[in-house]
Amino acid sequence: MSRTADAGVRLALIETAARLVAQEGPDALTTRRLASEVGTSTMALYTHFEGMDDLLRAVRLEWFNRLSNHLAEVPQTADPVADLAAVGWAYFFSAVENEHMFRITVVEPLPDPGVATHATEAFGVLVNSVQRCTDEGRLRPGDATARALQIWMMGNGVLVACTAGFITVDDAIDHFYEMARSLLTTFGDDPESAKKSFARGRRRMERQTKSPPPGTPSPRLGHIVATPPA
Secondary structure, rough: OOOHHHHHHHHHHHHHHHHHHHHHOOOHHHHHHHHHOOOOHHHHHHOOOOOOHHHHHHHHHHHHHHHHHHHOOOOOOHHHHHHHHHHHHHHHHHHHHHHHHHHHHHHHHOOOHHHHHHHHHHHHHHHHHHHHHHOOOOOOOOHHHHHHHHHHHHHHHHHHHEEEEEEEHHHHHHHHHHHHHHHHHHHHOOHHHHHHHHHHHHHHHHHHHHOOOOOOOOOOOOOOOOOOOO
């Protein structure tokens, strides 16, 4: 088997494992079921992973890798609050595009030092973004880590409701931004300035991300793809 084929099988195992666990629960993830879904042999699992725990670890690491790629595409501008809004957008759509990996990683976390390191690095992007808002005078002095944690918990609540199909994608985006603006004003930003900055950040990211059409019932879509900025 070629190296290219090996890489494809490995990724298929990761994505299929994420889907099975997210949709049917951990009991659905058996070697036989996994091989059948991917269209490979049962030995393929042990060719690429040490076992099921290693495979689930790879699922979580793949989520953080994809999240990091989304976050890396957010440029820094002269408006730190707009940039914070853009970071939130990148996180949101990384979760929407990879909903099964998101649910396994965030809703059903696995205690693992390697995974925790990646989680800390991703969270650090949010902390740094909040700190910059404070440093540039948009927020009053405060604990950037605590504030970032509040934003993260709020955003994950919206995402869980969205990925579970309780609210549409467009409603999730609207709620996410409305709550984030309210939270930023409690941290000291001017309400009107926060509104304008969040609108600016959203417009910028909408040019980079092809959003699903209004009324989309769930994020289980194949057409959410990144597009070059206008």
